[in-house]
Amino acid sequence: MKYLLSLLFIILLPGTVYGEDLGYAGYNKEGQSVGEKLSELKGDKSFNVYEQGGWTIASSQDGVMYSFTPENHPAHPAYVERRVIEREGAVYIDMSARCGASKAACDDLVRSFQELNKKIIQNMGG
Secondary structure, X not given: OXXXXXXXXXXXXXXXXXXXXXXXXXXXXXXOOHHHHHHHHHOOOOEEEEEEOOEEEEEEOOOEEEEEOOOOOOOOOEEEEEEEEXXXXXXXXEEEXXXXXXXXXXXXXXXXXXXXXXXXXXXXXX
């Protein structure tokens, strides 16, 4: 079985889109804030919320993980949501994020998670 990496980015970032296509279309003021999302997940019994290396992590049994940036992170306040999905024998990681920092800091955050996702897929034999 061949493992594939599929990144679906629904990134809500300030600023405009520049030359590099990281899969998002710019800033969207609508929707839930980073803090509101964290509060919601803390109240959701299907998520385990814990601290790891300064990051706040919320994970569920069904393969959903939110990673919230520490206060000293350049992209703070931000979170990255990843979902492990299996379709027709292939494993995908769908990813979305919300970031309230500068475009450059948010782009760096997205790139770091893209690299992490690639490593995860490689370790799975993909």
